[in-house]
Structures are given as structure tokens and as C-alpha cells.
Amino acid sequence: MIFEQWWEAIQPALQSNTLNFWQTIYKEIYLNVIKEGRWLNYLQGLGKTLEVSVFAILVGLFLGTILAILRLPEIKDMNARGKGGLKQVGAAIVRFLSKIAGGYINLMRGTPLLLQVLLINFGVFGSIRIEKIIIGVIACGLNSAAYVAEIVRGGIMSVEKGQTEAGRSLGLSGFQTMMYIVLPQAAKSALPAMCNEFISLIKETSVLSYIALTELTKAGDYIRSRTFSAFTPYIVSGLLYLIVTLTLTTLIGKLERRLRNSDH
Amino acid sequence: MTTDVIISVKDLEKHFNDGELKALRGVSADIHKGEVVVVIGPSGSGKSTFLRCLNLLELPTKGKITFEGVDITDPKVNINVHRQKMGMVFQHFNLFPHMTVLRNMTLAPMKLLKKSKKDAEEKAMGLLKRVNLENRADAYPSQLSGGQKQRIAIVRALCMEPEVMLFDEPTSALDPEMVGEVLDVMKRLAKDGMTMVVVTHEMGFAREVADRVLFMDEGQIVEEGTPDEIFSHPQQQRTKDFLNKVL
Ligand SMILES: Nc1ncnc2c1ncn2[C@@H]1O[C@H](COP(=O)(O)OP(=O)(O)O)[C@@H](O)[C@H]1O
């Protein structure tokens, strides 16, 4: 292997402590990336980070959209028409759920993610054997839902009231109007903010290293514990995060441009 | 009129802001099948509120609205079913910007009348032809002029094969040169026997097409009659003042 040959080639300089700049760089790369297949550690970490992120984003989107709808003014102040007993009870339950949703959003946004992760790991799942990655998805997804809720709510409120009225006047139900008319338009206006949320979520999955999930940050940290290089492992992890987040930014930018061109 | 009553409004009241603002103060009216009723009146007199109560986009505070013999103000009634038979056209068109013209027109028939895509599109294309817009079927609303948007909004409502069409100032947001093309579509619809309730400031249209004109002021119907009675022989001072201003 060419990497081994280069490694041999810098041995004399290494022994005599006379490495030049490029030789030092190569030494760092060799020790922290190439030796003993260590690059695999980063890739496995990256894989876990992506896995947790994708599923947490899905959980966040789903739950966040429900929370957003529960926080809409029409739902928050829902009043049943007439005095039918069951309808009144239904409206009261919806208003109560709306309050819970509001409390949930404040709670998740007002406390540190790390604290939530630790609580879920040691508290909720303390006595149950369950994969760390699932705990990560749950914790990050539940947290992200609160932010997604506010983004989606903003998106929904940015859709003109006339759109809902047009849908309802055709006979579509409130739910159908939301699904076919309001949410697609809300998604479009919420896309930039949503992109930011996805990027922060991907980065923040790094707190999962605290519960011994070997995602990308933990992978870098593990290499550092083996090589005692204080910079290189973290830089390698950081570069991998950057590749992911920049790719995502580019993709969503493209999607935005396509949506802009297709209508409006 | 000797024909059947299709919408009957009795003692309708609508209050806003916890009763501070009374937009409608006891309105009663019967709309007959095949009739064209034009509602005129100064801005803020409650014309839109009256129209929007007819399909319950505004919930009446008091009073009763009967549509095809059913009291739709009864909370037990599923209003979605009745709305399918009441088309509505808005001042600002309210086309769905994220859908093509064709999709705008086929969405509700496919979801609610359970029409197949093919049937819904056939019906839509037929209606588009009638308003000379069959070549814009695949366009998005943003690519249309105001007059085209409003004609699409009208045929979108017609796709549901409604019994009544409600128009809330359908030409008020249009550039003057486009008003004619929309009024023409509405005239043809009237001639075909559609029951229509039209809020408008187009007095020429009211004179020519209306069977009956309602003059509203301060949340009440002040005077009603044939176009000739209202425009040529108004009885109430408020009607005279209003007509002096707009004619
Ligand atoms: N959603 C609403 N909330 C509060 N006030 C309203 C609302 N809609 C209409 N109004 C008020 O009710 C009155 C009648 O309005 P509207 O029916 O729109 O009159 P018009 O269509 O004849 O101009 C006005 O004073 C208006 O400000």
C-alpha cells in the first residue's frame, strides 16, 4: 500500500524529530485516519448520525405538524355549534389538547436538549434494554417537533384565509382543506426555516455521545483517545458534518427554486 | 315569483366582537329557483356578511337559513354536504396557486363527488371551453390575467354542479378592461337558468340581469324590488341617496 510506503518514508525524520510541515500533516492523517482502518470509525459514526437524524426529522415533522395544527387560533378557541352535549365535550377536549401542545412546545424549547436526552436515557428507559439509536431518535425527534411546530404554524398562518374559504365553499371538509390546500402552501413558505431546523438537528445529535451512542462526534473522540491527537480527529468529524449540511442546504435551495418557478 | 323557494332566510342576525358590532340586524329574504338576486348597498352595510352566512362561512348569531328545505343553521346538519350545492365566487378569486387550472377544477369533484379523474377532467374541459380558456388548462393561476382567474373561479365552482351560485363583488378587483368578460360569463349563466345571488357595484349588470334587487344599509334590507322599481322609482330616502352617489 502506498500509504504504508509513505509512512515508512517519513520514519527517519519522525525518529529524529525533524518532520517538515507536509510530513507532519501526513503523520496526523496516517495515525488518525488510515492506521488500523480508523476511517471506518468515522464512516460508521457518520452512518449513525445520519440514521438518527433522518428518523428524528420524520418524527419531528409528523408530531410537529400535529402540534402546529393544535396551536391554530381556530382550534385553540374551538367552540361547538349549538348546545349538543357530545359536541361540547369534544370541543372542550380539543381545547385541552391545544393547551397541552402549547405547554409541550414551551417545555421542549425551554430546556437543554442534553438534559432531555439524559432524562429519556436514564429516566424513561433506565431499566429497559433498548438500542441507543432508538433513544436518540425519540429524544431528538421529540425535541425537534417543538421547533417544527412553530415553523409549520408560521407557514400555515402565512396562507391567505381566502384559500381556506375557497376550499370550504366547495364542500371540502376542514381536514381535506388543510391537507390539499393549506399545508402544501404552508410547506413551501416554511421551507427555508425548515432547512435551518434540519441542519441544527443534524448537528445537535452530537449530544447523543453523552449516552454512549457512537455517532460522528463520539467517533472522533474515540480516535482521539487512541492517538492522543488533539485536533485531527475532531477536524475530520467536523468536515464530515460540513459535507452533510452543505449538501442538504444545496438540495433544499434547488427545491425552493423549483417550487418558485412552478407557480406564483 | 311563483317558483319554488330554494334559500329562505329568516330574521338573520350576525354580530362581531361579542355583539359590539351588529353587521346584520334581522334580515329576511327568499331566493327562488332560477332567480337572479342582486344585492347592492354602501360599503360596510353587511352585503358580504349576508352572502357568507348563506353557506355558513360566517355562523349566524341569530335567525334561520333554510336551503332546499333543510335548516342549515342546525348544528346537527353536515354543512359540507350542502356547501357542495352552493358555489361561491370571491372578490379575490382565491384560486389554489399550487395547482394547475385543471387541478383547481377537478380536486373537489374527485374528492367529494367521487368522480374518476377522467370524468372530472372531461367535465372541467367542457366548462373551460364555454369560457374560452381550454388552452389554459395546464397553466398555473399566476400565469393568468385577473379576468381569466375570475372566469376560472366561476367554472371551478360550476364543476360541483351547484344549485345556487353566490358572487361577492366578483369584478371589484379587476382592471376595468376585464370586467366585461367576467360579467358576460355571469350573464350567460343567468340565461341558462342558474339561481344566483350577486353582491356587486355594477349597476348596469343589476339593471340588465337581476330579477330582483335588494338594497342593504346598516345591516338591514331597506328596500327590495325589480330593477325598474329600485333604480327608477326608489321609495326610501336612503335608497335614493345611495343611487345618487353611485349612478
Ligand atoms: N370577520 C369580521 N370581524 C369583525 N367585523 C367584521 C367581520 N366581517 C365584517 N365585519 C364588519 O361587519 C360590517 C359589515 O361588513 P361587510 O358584510 O363586509 O360589508 P359589505 O360587504 O357590505 O361592505 C362592517 O362594519 C365590517 O367591518
Ligand SMILES: [Mg+2]
Ligand atoms: Mg363586501
